[in-house]
Amino acid sequence: MKNPLQKRLLRELRDEAGKYIVIFVLLAATIGFVSGFLVADGSMRITYDESFERYNIEDGYFDVAKELTAGEKEALEKSDINVYDGCFVEEALQNGSTLRIFPNREEVDKVCLMEGEFPEKAGEIAIDRMYAENNGIDVGDTIKSEGKSWTVTGYVALSDYSCLFSNNNDTMFDAVKFGVAIVTKEEFDSYSRKALNYRYAWTYNAKPENEQEENDRAEDLMKAMGKVITLETFVPKYQNQAITFTGDDMGSDKAMITVLLYMVIGILAFVFGITISNTITKEANTIGTLRASGYTRGELVRHYISMPLFVTLIGALTGNILGYTVMKNIVSEMYYGSYSLTKFVTIWSGEAFIKTTVVPFLMMLLINLAVLNDKLKLSPLKFIRRDLSRRRQKHAIRLGVKIPFFTRFRLRIIFQNMSNYVILLIGIIFANLLLLFGLALPVVLDHYQAEIENNMLSKYQYMLSVPVRVMSDDSKIRSMISMLEFSAATETDNESAEKFTAYSLNTTDDICDSEEILLYGIGKDSSYIPLDFSDGQIYISSGYADKYDLKAGDTITLKEKYEEDTYDFKISGIYDYMGALSVFMSQEQLNETFDLAQDYFSGYFSDTELTDINDKYIGSVVDKDALTKVSRQLDVSMGSMMYLVDGFAMLIFMVVIYLLSKIIIEKNAQSISMTKILGYENSEISRLYILSTSFMVVIFLLFGMVIDYGLLTVIYREMMRSMLSGWIAFYTDWTVFVRMFLLGIVTYAAVAVLEMRKIRRVPMDEALKNAE
């Protein structure tokens, strides 16, 4: 015969609908979001990985000063590669952004149409979807440069620009001020040859089998090309940030999102545990009678655990349905908000199912099983006598009679509900951590922008682009001539300009992936970097010191990016510069260390624009815009997500407070009823039972802020270390904490109103009903 106790479940579900609905909503929302994230992330990852073959993404590109001849192309292809035309023009649009325009590609780096149509005639253009969204350009709009205008026929994703890096040397992309587009061949041919940038892509006929082989082949290829043509730049695919950045970033949030889910499930499991514990106390007589009549502990455990498991299962299933439908789209929108990805196809994820359904179910099962086994261990007699405490409390905590009576009453409520308040504290800390993150990130980015503007090395840093032929030419004489040409063409008459040498090395640190550190060789008596280098001192930027926990006296080891050579530098001091991870030493020392000519330089610091240097030798200009790209891009890609985080944090906060305060009131229903009988007014009872929780909420909010601040500085550090090359220091101001506190109080106030209603509804016969 079926256990008749199970018939209670439906009734319990109906009687406690409010409680189960909020738990269900939180479970379904969290699982839905995480499931959506894992599904979208997994599907995107597969789409991204497959895009290399589907869209025939290049194995690298190179720039030359003039168009390749058929003979040169043929000679290059003897190195077992195919060479494709990848020429482009760049147009400065009237909205202040730059658009890189290509003719539509059919062989390599093929284009994915995201919306609308491909351009079919002159005057039509299809632009990158993300760039269009960031600049509010719709299909059908007209975009204009100084001399031209185009009608936007559609949105596209260029497979070799999943991340919109305009320059491969940039530390971050800027999808607001830079975009890519395609036009018809006819339109493209209307540009003069002078306007063209001669870029060519290559693919290997036989693909390299691993990274090492790819690296070796690229090095050999660069040398082979140097014999045929004069290379301006040479970027193999694995170095091309526009292609690889997205893949490197994908999945980096997976662990954090999964931990978020497990924390929510853990909190809810304990809330269920407390609810069950409360129900067992309430039903002690019945449990004792059932046990005395022959019901086993297992049967009762199974009965009481059914509802949490049922709600979890329904929540998980609903969450998964939401995940595969609505949430997947929200998360993919977040990806599409950061990257120019091609269209993706949803792929069923076993990992997502295990993480969002199996693990939460098991967590709920194990935590509640532990609570139930512990609670139901007592003998039937103890249940019948309602004597459920393992250890008889010898003395109540003494509270002096001078403490006002209401205060003592509230303190007793707090002592009585300590386990509830512990879970409440964990819930508040967790919710506030999310809220602090959501509120602090925009402040961090604003502060970074302001800091950068006030603390630049110089208004402009011109990074000169040393032609590849200087490095790759086998003929030393030709290489020297190239060097002389370069030196002559990069001299300036600008009086504010000051030469420096820049050299890139990579970290060897285990904490993060190897990342680029820019070493500056500073000229004597520099007005831009006023440091003392007289005794060979070496300084690092404060950004570098902050990110890697470095201080004066430490030794750093850096290495060549694709070689094994390492260099040790002892830090003499920290230079206040958060804009980049940099090392500063004298120009003489740097040139000597890297075997460069004594008078070698590779850039200028300047407070005014340099106008007398040939553009082709300017690799990049580091100005305010360039330095704040990181924060701008983070703002664009994560800004909207922060509202979601804030909302989710408040939902968790509200649900946890609602459930736990509900339990406190239910647990004390008889006492509340009795005080009503005695003549206490509802307002007085609310002051007793709600103010005690209010007091704890305020304490926890304040205490939680301290804990959360500490936690977030650690989490932020790890997060930024793993997701960002460069460094944005954590910063927050008092307004964040005030907003956090006020949001907490407002959310709690909403719950307190529900609590008051609940207290009003406790009937006076409750005290009589349960008196037996």
Place this chain on the structure above:
Amino acid sequence: MFLEINNIKKSFGEAENQIEVLKGIDLSIEKGEFCVLLGPSGSGKSTLLNIIGGIDNSDEGYISIDGEKTGDMTEKKLTLYRRKHLGYIFQMYNLIPNLTIRENIEVGAYLSDCPLDIEEMMHTLGIYEHQHKLPNQLSGGQQQRTAIGRALVKNPDILLCDEPTGALDYNTSKEILTLIETVNDKYGNTIVMVTHNDAIKYMADQVVHLKDGVVRKRYRNEKKVPAQELDW
């Protein structure tokens, strides 16, 4: 007349399931009088006590205390009425489990503008030495003493007792009854006590027998028997 109960009717349930628990009770009790309501289970005595106590409503009739009718009172006024005039003692004590003995008595004291002295009350009730303990650390008798203390400390006009000895053994029951008797003498509170115990009728001023929702017998004792001399 201090407490007047006039044609009180009360039913529970609806349609064919409706049960008329009180079928028109009329009763009057003098100030300071000790009245015992006797009757078998289901006779309606507890329901009547709850209506007197303002925690339940009658379908018809009214209760008047010192000229004030409870039926006309709003929820707020009814709360004030309980606060001002009534003390309650239940069979299962209904103490607040997370408050100490002293604090449970203070729950009552808080409601009065001029409560009795708590220390003296605890001494009178014999629970002074237990004042810092929680209810579950005390015996049933001690818990009931505390409940009496909570009810009395605000010096109510009427003390309503619902089977106050129902969960206690013989000796403890006699102790509690003696205590109630002493309180009645000392403070002059009107006491209405519901009980199954037929012996208690001898210590009352007025005895009311209820059966099937009507007053079957009602009389005054010419000579009361002290609680200590009761036997059952």
